[in-house]
Amino acid sequence: MQRTAALLLAVPAFLSAQAPLPDDGRLDAAWFGPAAQLQASKTLGFQWLKTGLDLRHRSLRLKAWEPAAWLLGKRSTKDQLLLERLEGSLLPELTRGLQRGLKGALPVSRTEGDLVLVGRVVDAVGEESDFMSSGPSFLSLDLKLVDGDSGELLGAFHTTLRGPGADMLAIQYSQWCENLGRLLAPLAKPLPVAAAVPPSPAKSAPPAAAPAFDLEGALRRIEGLKRDGLLTEAECQVLRLKASERAKGA
Numbered sequence: 001m002q003r004t005a006a007l008l009l010a011v012p013a014f015l016s017a018q019a020p021l022p023d024d025g026r027l028d029a030a031w032f033g034p035a036a037q038l039q040a041s042k043t044l045g046f047q048w049l050k051t052g053l054d055l056r057h058r059s060l061r062l063k064a065w066e067p068a069a070w071l072l073g074k075r076s077t078k079d080q081l082l083l084e085r086l087e088g089s090l091l092p093e094l095t096r097g098l099q100r101g102l103k104g105a106l107p108v109s110r111t112e113g114d115l116v117l118v119g120r121v122v123d124a125v126g127e128e129s130d131f132m133s134s135g136p137s138f139l140s141l142d143l144k145l146v147d148g149d150s151g152e153l154l155g156a157f158h159t160t161l162r163g164p165g166a167d168m169l170a171i172q173y174s175q176w177c178e179n180l181g182r183l184l185a186p187l188a189k190p191l192p193v194a195a196a197v198p199p200s201p202a203k204s205a206p207p208a209a210a211p212a213f214d215l216e217g218a219l220r221r222i223e224g225l226k227r228d229g230l231l232t233e234a235e236c237q238v239l240r241l242k243a244s245e246r247a248k249g250a
Helices: 002-017 077-102 166-188 215-227 233-249
Strands: 039-041 045-049 060-062 115-125 137-147 153-163
Touching: 045 166, 060 077, 077 115, 077 137, 077 166, 115 153, 137 166, 153 166, 215 233
Parallel strands: 060 115
Antiparallel strands: 039 045, 045 153, 115 137, 137 153
């Protein structure tokens, strides 16, 4: 009896120690594969991109979505009706939203592309018909980006959209698709061209060497000035001395 009581007391503690399931069990990591390590994202819910992913010179093909997974089990008629109302617009709106977010950085097509983006709905909760018990509607979905040739996983995304009715969910989904395009756009743009290095200024030619001092010419000019009576002998002596000193300095 005591052993049974002890076990019953331990059960709540054990359960509280278990890590909560991502997105209340709506995120199935096995669908993406072991490479994806999804992290919480403010704009996309959960996301993962392969390290160093380069989408330059690639093109994106949107594949038809897989059937709804209903990870939490089949829901009531109202939930299935919500999905039926939305599912016809999921792929077309994904195309438009991605194109808005990418702004031409990556071509998007339903038929061609060496990158493949495939999605699925994993849960849906429709509006209550009784206004007394009305609550928000939910739409949970997965998307994964894979290499079209090798099948390698390149990106993984999961979100749960919440809003009062299908119309609000459609608006949120449109914005989510655009945000996904904005995330991928920088990975597809060419690297910025390095700024041109300005040419180094041309080196100026070294100054020409001063011509050697012409002592003999200077002495002749001094003698000429003396003959013309423009210099006295004393002045000539001073000038001869200066010319000789300059010649030595040169």
